[in-house]
Amino acid sequence: MSLDYKVPEFIIERDRDKCIDCQVCERQCANQVHIYDQDLEKMVAQDIDCVNCQRCVKLCPTNALTIRENPSEYKKNKNWTGNMIENIQKQAASGGILLTGMGNPTAKKIYWDHILLNASQVTNPSIDPLREPMELKTFLGRKPDQIEFDESGELKDLPPQLELDIPIMFGAMSFGSISINACKSLAQAASDLGLMYNTGEGGFHEDLYQHGERTIVQVASGRFGVHNEYLNAGAAVEIKVGQGAKPGIGGHLPGEKVGAEVSKTRMIPKGSDALSPAPHHDIYSIEDLRQLIYALKEATDYKKPVSVKIAAVHNVAAIATGIASAGADIIAIDGYRGGTGAAPTMIRDNVGIPVELALAAVDDRLRQEELRKNVSLVVSGSIRNSADIVKAIALGADAVYVASAALISLGCHMCQKCYTGKCNWGIATQRPELVKRLNPEVGAQRVKNLITGWSHEIKEILGGMGINALESLRGNRLMLRGIDLTDKELEILGIKHAGK
Amino acid sequence: MAVIDAQGVYYRELNQRIKELLARGEREITLNNINGQRYIGDGLTEQAKLIINGTPGNDLAAFGNGAELVINGNGQDGIANTMNGGQIIIHGSVGDTLGYSMRGGEVYVKGDVGYRVGIHMKGYQDKQPLIIIGGTAGDFFGEYMAGGRMILLGLDRAEAQDIVGNYVGAGMHGGVIYIRGQVEDYQVGQEVKISGLDEDDRKELKGYLSGYCQEFDYDLEEVLNAEFCKLAPCSARPYGNLYAY
Ligand code: SF4
Ligand code: SF4
Numbered sequence: 234m235s236l237d238y239k240v241p242e243f244i245i246e247r248d249r250d251k252c253i254d255c256q257v258c259e260r261q262c263a264n265q266v267h268i269y270d271q272d273l274e275k276m277v278a279q280d281i282d283c284v285n286c287q288r289c290v291k292l293c294p295t296n297a298l299t300i301r302e303n304p305s306e307y308k309k310n311k312n313w314t315g316n317m318i319e320n321i322q323k324q325a326a327s328g329g330i331l332l333t334g335m336g337n338p339t340a341k342k343i344y345w346d347h348i349l350l351n352a353s354q355v356t357n358p359s360i361d362p363l364r365e366p367m368e369l370k371t372f373l374g375r376k377p378d379q380i381e382f383d384e385s386g387e388l389k390d391l392p393p394q395l396e397l398d399i400p401i402m403f404g405a406m407s408f409g410s411i412s413i414n415a416c417k418s419l420a421q422a423a424s425d426l427g428l429m430y431n432t433g434e435g436g437f438h439e440d441l442y443q444h445g446e447r448t449i450v451q452v453a454s455g456r457f458g459v460h461n462e463y464l465n466a467g468a469a470v471e472i473k474v475g476q477g478a479k480p481g482i483g484g485h486l487p488g489e490k491v492g493a494e495v496s497k498t499r500m501i502p503k504g505s506d507a508l509s510p511a512p513h514h515d516i517y518s519i520e521d522l523r524q525l526i527y528a529l530k531e532a533t534d535y536k537k538p539v540s541v542k543i544a545a546v547h548n549v550a551a552i553a554t555g556i557a558s559a560g561a562d563i564i565a566i567d568g569y570r571g572g573t574g575a576a577p578t579m580i581r582d583n584v585g586i587p588v589e590l591a592l593a594a595v596d597d598r599l600r601q602e603e604l605r606k607n608v609s610l611v612v613s614g615s616i617r618n619s620a621d622i623v624k625a626i627a628l629g630a631d632a633v634y635v636a637s638a639a640l641i642s643l644g645c646h647m648c649q650k651c652y653t654g655k656c657n658w659g660i661a662t663q664r665p666e667l668v669k670r671l672n673p674e675v676g677a678q679r680v681k682n683l684i685t686g687w688s689h690e691i692k693e694i695l696g697g698m699g700i701n702a703l704e705s706l707r708g709n710r711l712m713l714r715g716i717d718l719t720d721k722e723l724e725i726l727g728i729k730h731a732g733k
Numbered sequence: 734m735a736v737i738d739a740q741g742v743y744y745r746e747l748n749q750r751i752k753e754l755l756a757r758g759e760r761e762i763t764l765n766n767i768n769g770q771r772y773i774g775d776g777l778t779e780q781a782k783l784i785i786n787g788t789p790g791n792d793l794a795a796f797g798n799g800a801e802l803v804i805n806g807n808g809q810d811g812i813a814n815t816m817n818g819g820q821i822i823i824h825g826s827v828g829d830t831l832g833y834s835m836r837g838g839e840v841y842v843k844g845d846v847g848y849r850v851g852i853h854m855k856g857y858q859d860k861q862p863l864i865i866i867g868g869t870a871g872d873f874f875g876e877y878m879a880g881g882r883m884i885l886l887g888l889d890r891a892e893a894q895d896i897v898g899n900y901v902g903a904g905m906h907g908g909v910i911y912i913r914g915q916v917e918d919y920q921v922g923q924e925v926k927i928s929g930l931d932e933d934d935r936k937e938l939k940g941y942l943s944g945y946c947q948e949f950d951y952d953l954e955e956v957l958n959a960e961f962c963k964l965a966p967c968s969a970r971p972y973g974n975l976y977a978y
Contacts, residue, residue, distance in 0.1 A: 329977030452815075455853060456834035460817040461776045461798045488970055500836060500857040501879065506906060506970050510877050514852045515811055515833045524771070524791055528814065531748055532776025532796040 237326045241280035244301050251297035252276060258289035258298065263655040263667055286648040288657035320578070331578040334651030334661065336478060336570045336615050336637055339582050343570075344589035344722075345621045349731055351712045353699040360701050362692035368702035369688060371400040371632050373469075373609040374538040374562045392562065393538045395449075395469055397632060398427030399688045400703060401622065403680075404567075404613050404636030405451050405473065405542070407435025409486050409495045409507065410574030410651070411640070412668040415660045418643055418676025420444040425677065426684055431634070434473055434484065434509060436498035437463050449540065452529065454483060455509035457499035461532060469563070470529050471540040472522070474513070477571030477614040480544030480585045484509035485575070490654055490663050523559035530560075538562035545569060545591035545614065546584075550598035557604040565634060566591050568614025572637040574661055575652035588614040589628065593726045596629025596708060619690035628726065629708040642683040643676045734761045744770040744790065755779045767806070774802050777819070791828075794821055797838065810847070813840050816862070822948055826868065835862040835881065842866045843949050848898070849873045854908060856880025865945045872898035875964070876922070879907040884941060886913045886956065901925065902964050906971050910964040911938055913956070921964060924971045928963050 245266065254276050258267040264282045267289060269275070283300065290298045307315040320331055353359045360367070374394035381389040403419045416438060423430035424447045431449040432441075436458020441448065450467035452459050464470055475481065486495075486507035496503040516522050526539050540563035541556045543549070549566065556564050568588020573581065592612050599605040612625050613634035622633050641647065644658035651661035659671030691703070700706050714731040715723050723730055735754050739747055747770050754762055760781050764773070767787030774783055774793060777800040785804045794802055795814035807825035811833065818837040826844030834853045837860035845868035852873065854862050862881035867888050874897050875883055887896035896914045903922030911934070916927060930938065939957060946953040 323977045327977040330975055332976040456815045456836075459796070459815050459834070460836070461778050461796050464776065464796060485972060485975075496857075500860075501855055502857060502907070504969075505879065506972065508853075508877060508879070508904070508906065508972070510853060510904075514849055514876070515814055515830050524811065528772055528775055528792040528795040528811075531745075531772040534752070 237322070239281060239322075240305060241283065241303050243280060243283045243285045244303050245278040245280050245283055246299040246301060247276060247278065248297045248299075249275075251295040253295055253297075255294060257292055257294060261288050261292050261657060263657050263662075263664070284648045284650045284653075285646075286650070286657045287646040332575055332652050333578040333581060333649055334573060334575055334653075335647060335649040336572040337582050338649070342587070343615075344587050344718075344726070345617070345624055347716055347718050347722075348589070348624050348726070348728065349714045349716060350620065350623060350627070350694060350698070351714070352697040357699040359699050360696040362689075362696040365696075365701065367692040367695060368704070369399050369691060371397045371703065373397065373611070373631055375608065376606045393469075393536055395429060395538055395563075396427070397429065399684060399691075400626065400630075400632035401684055401687070402429040402449070402611065402632060402634050403431060403639050404571075404634030405431040405433035405449075405471070405476075406574070406636055406640075407433030407451075407486075408438050408441075408498055409433075409435040409490055409663070411660055412656075412662055412671065413438060413440065413494065414668050414671040414673045414676060415640070415643055416441060417673035418671065418680055419639060420448065421673065421677035422639075422680035422684065423447040425681055428684070429468065431471065432467070435486075435495070435507075436500060437466055438494070438498045442466055451542075452525075453509055454511070454513045455507060457501060457507060457509075460500075464529065464533050464537075467537070469538045469540055470533060471542055471563075471565065472513075472525060472529070472561075473542045474516070474522075475542065475544035475546070475567070476573065477544045477567030477569050477585055477588070478573035478581045479576040480546050480569075480580070481511060482577070482580060483511040492663050495663060519555040519559050522556065526560045540565055540611070542567060544571075544584075545586045545588050547586065549586070549591045550594040553595040554598055554602050554604060557599060557602075557608045561608055563609045563611060564595070565611040565613065566595060567634070568612070570615035571613055572615075572640075573651075588612050589624075590722075590725050592625060592628050592630055593710075597727060619687040620694065622687065623691055623694050623706070624713060626703060626706050627709050627712045629710075631707065638683070639680055642679045643671060734763065735759045736763045736765065738765050739768070739770060739787070740766040742770070744772055748772055748775070751783070752777075755781050769809070774800055788825075794819065797821075807844070808842075813838070813864075816840075817860070824949075829871070832862065832864050835864070836860050837862050839863045839944075840865070841945050841948055842868070844868045846870045849876065851875045851878060851881075851883045851910075853877040853879060854881040854883070856908060863941060865941065867945075867949065867951075869894060870897045873900045873903065874898065875902045875905060875908070875910050876900065877904040877906075878902060878910070878966075879905075881908045882911070882937075882941060883908070884911045884913075884938070884945075888913075888951070888956070895920075902966070904971065905964070905966040906969050907966060912962050912964065913959050915960065915962060916964070924966055924968070925964050926967050928965070930961050930963055934961075934963055 372394040375392040420430045434453030445466045448467040449469045453473040488504045541561040542565035545568045569585030609631040612630045616633045656662040713728040763784040769790040771790035776796045778798045782801045788806045792811040797819045798817040801820045804823045808827035810828040813832045816835045821840045823842045829847035831850045848871035865884045901921045902925040
């Protein structure tokens with residue numbers, strides 16, 4: 234019916250003078266946008282199927298392609314935007330839930346961009362990290378009430394810790410939501426750099442077991458691939474309660490993506506839907522959470538820190554206090570800009586709160602309750618660069634999870650169509666012909682380059698503040714100032730306005 | 734065979750002692766005077782037997798993978814949580830969330846079970862978890878069930894007592910539930926179809942029940958000689974058409 238007639242979101246422009254009809258674009262596009270027309274003897278494109286992943290643009294040997302937003306516009310209306318209208322059209326045609334991928338793209342305030350960092354001038358001289366030692370090492374886990382040493386000078390009764398050379402970890406992305414080559418790239422980079430990688434809830438692929446010491450294994454409501462060996466194969470266990478992109482709802486990996494390997498790793502039959510219930514049905518209270526934390530500690534002989542990951546939501550400070558009292562060693566807080574392989578659009582764009590505010594509130598509350606040393610705080614939900622990390626640490630985080638940025642370093646171009654399983658960059662897909670586009674060795678190197686660059690930048694920023702160990706910045710909000718923020722926002726963030 | 738007197742022993746110490754004995758090669762341990770200690774048998778992979786006299790606490794045999802546990806008493810909540818293998822035999826009744834996300838092994842309960850039993854049970858290759866319950870079950874029995882078998886017998890129950898609560902098999906997308914007796918449509922989730930048993934089902938059921946009846950001294954023929962119904966998912970993809978692309 235004509236009411237269902239769609240207009241292309243993107244327009245493909247092909248420079249006929251440059252195009253040599255080599256058909257690279259045709260081979261590269263899993264959405265089958267480019268076709269060589271035998272009758273016309275030239276390349277043509279079906280713009281309607283283009284998702285603007287930039288694959289063809291980047292691989293065209295003569296740079297003949299440009300992708301643009303469709304300039305055709307609805308009548309200007311700040312309320313009924315083209316996007317709103319098109320969403321309604323889609324739902325009127327299908328009766329379905331709007332689905333999307335990656336993080337919240339809406340124009341809401343990004344607090345990182347309203348926070349500025351300090352630097353030393355005249356007094357307290359700055360330090361040049363190229364010539365002087367600079368310490369970024371971070372330990373995650375419960376810190377002891379008091380420190381005692383045994384005869385050999387080792388710390389006595391130290392609860393299990395995760396040792397990070399740089400306070401960065403790769404956030405949970407399951408094998409299933411991303412390809413094995415993407416997993417391998419991240420795991421290898423984590424091993425080489427002394428960081429951590431997180432399996433997500435999709436089980437632990439056997440090719441990744443070699444990176445066990447650098448792996449956090451996740452336990453989510455579907456318990457996919459979770460068994461004793463899995464729990465003991467990693468360096469820490471994370472209970473996933475929530476995810477910033479979709480707080481309060483479960484996951485749903487469609488059967489088409491459950492091929493032989495995913496089936497083996499998740500330990501579910503091939504082709505069956507992998508449904509993660511919204512809650513863990515063994516956790517209906519803080520007491521129940523404590524029970525699962527200790528069941529996991531028992532099953533791993535108290536050798537691994539247990540992390541609890543939640544989405545940043547309204548009462549996050551009170552929730553985090555509960556989690557700390559329940560015996561978690563690490564609390565991971567995922568803000569409302571966090572990425573996802575698939576989430577209902579309305580939830581991704583409207584549920585949850587910014588991680589910056591959540592972090593400040595949680596750190597404050599844990600200090601008030603004298604629980605802060607019992608847990609480490611990890612934040613995530615769109616950490617985009619090294620400055621975001623430094624700001625997070627100064628607000629009170631011990632480390633950050635980085636996921637979307639790591640995928641961008643692997644080739645992701647943020648088309649937000651991860652849920653279709655047709656990622657042309659070999660990341661959010663299980664199709665062998667697409668997966669092999671991402672070489673895990675090249676991928677690992679690119680992730681390593683990114684993190685190495687960031688760690689240099691973090692050291693530069695620290696040096697500029699006259700600080701030579703990240704530990705001295707942790708929770709040091711005097712190093713932060715706000716701009717364009719209300720008094721209430723400054724109060725929650727616990728920082729002064731610039732100029733003060 | 735080793736014996737531990739658990740009177741007044743804190744769970745952490747108790748479980749450590751069990752693990753130490755197993756590490757030394759002990760294959761059968763009797764635990765006397767168990768009174769609410771949690772996490773007994775969690776994460777055990779050994780082919781060993783624990784005989785538990787008393788009432789063990791929550792999360793018994795969570796993440797278990799091979800051990801055999803015999804409980805001479807009642808159990809509490811969260812038994813066989815995410816269990817991958819092994820056998821648990823309970824000579825009494827148990828609480829809520831038995832067999833959550835269980836992937837392998839067997840649980841026999843002589844008496845009743847609470848709410849949310851067998852949620853998200855799943856099967857994989859040769860692993861088909863099995864729960865058999867002699868008595869009755871509460872609401873949300875087999876919610877989200879993705880594989881394996883659950884058998885609910887409702888033996889020796891009071892006339893007026895329902896064999897099972899509501900929302901049976903809500904969100905079910907795999908596995909089979911057999912119930913000795915009738916359930917009404919309103920009691921089961923939308924994703925479930927109720928049917929009678931065919932020849933193959935009866936054979937399967939007999940196979941599953943013979944071990945159970947032997948264990949608890951029931952007459953197999955007598956148990957089988959009743960009207961059973963079978964609950965199976967209408968679709969392996971209950972939420973396949975939920976999204977607008
Ligand atoms: S979907 Fe990607 S590869 Fe296909 S035409 Fe669009 S930009 Fe090019
Ligand atoms: S991972 Fe792939 S599908 Fe997802 S946004 Fe990036 S390029 Fe697009």
